[in-house]
Amino acid sequence: GAVVSQHPSWVICKSGTSVKIECRSLDFQATTMFWYRQFPKQSLMLMATSNEGSKATYEQGVEKDKFLINHASLTLSTLTVTSAHPEDSSFYICSARDGRQGAYRAFFGQGTRLTVV
Amino acid sequence: AQTVTQSQPEMSVQEAETVTLSCTYDTSESDYYLFWYKQPPSRQMILVIRQEAYKQQNATENRFSVNFQKAAKSFSLKISDSQLGDAAMYFCALLNNNDMRFGAGTRLTVKP
Numbered sequence: 217g218a219v220v221s222q223h224p225s226w227v228i229c230k231s232g233t234s235v236k237i238e239c240r241s242l243d244f245q246a247t248t249m250f251w252y253r254q255f256p257k258q259s260l261m262l263m264a265t266s267n268e269g270s271k272a273t274y275e276q277g278v279e280k281d282k283f284l285i286n287h288a289s290l291t292l293s294t295l296t297v298t299s300a301h302p303e304d305s306s307f308y309i310c311s312a313r314d315g316r317q318g319a320y321r322a323f324f325g326q327g328t329r330l331t332v333v
Numbered sequence: 334a335q336t337v338t339q340s341q342p343e344m345s346v347q348e349a350e351t352v353t354l355s356c357t358y359d360t361s362e363s364d365y366y367l368f369w370y371k372q373p374p375s376r377q378m379i380l381v382i383r384q385e386a387y388k389q390q391n392a393t394e395n396r397f398s399v400n401f402q403k404a405a406k407s408f409s410l411k412i413s414d415s416q417l418g419d420a421a422m423y424f425c426a427l428l429n430n431n432d433m434r435f436g437a438g439t440r441l442t443v444k445p
Contacts, residue, residue: 258437267431311433321366
């Protein structure tokens with residue numbers, strides 16, 4: 217089946233530094249990538265949607281200058297948390313939508329646990 | 334924007350019994366897919382079942398089945414012969430061309 221690889225699985229960083237999370241679709245072309253944030257015991261909250269080659273669309277309340285999303289190719293999207301602060305500590309999950317027309321399927325990465333100290 | 338609502342924060346079922354998890358949604362799109370995902374403590378999202386909106390027949394995957402009522406925008410999950418391994422968070426999700434959203438989730442406990 218389709219595989220989405222997300223790295224790193226966990227990261228600890230100091231407050232004020234930046235962290236990059238990668239999401240790769242290994243055996244299919246992902247025309248759309250979804251990025252989510254999940255706080256403990258809560259649901260997946262959509263942060264932004266990115267389409268290959270175009271700017272990401274951010275959800276209301278999500279700072280686009282803080283959460284930089286790049287989707288430069290059909291198999292790779294990155295989320296960079298800039299100037300991270302303790303309140304950014306969370307679980308981040310990417311999801312890649314199969315790009316074949318009519319293929320309404322989304323595959324999830326393993327998630328990244330970010331801790332900002 | 335589309336929305337997904339799960340009104341049952343927690344559900345409990347006896348092993349081998351049947352349980353139904355509820356989900357309602359709202360979308361202005363005519364072409365969309367609905368999903369139920371299971372999230373164990375590892376937090377890996379596991380697809381349980383998928384339903385195409387244009388299909389009237391309810392999807393079934395072994396012990397898992399859905400009751401899809403398009404007019405009512407309802408999409409419930411039935412788990413038959415519940416097993417201890419079914420205990421997890423369950424999320425209902427709605428996917429269309431450029432948007433995928435989740436409900437708040439239902440924590441399912443299975444009692445031996």
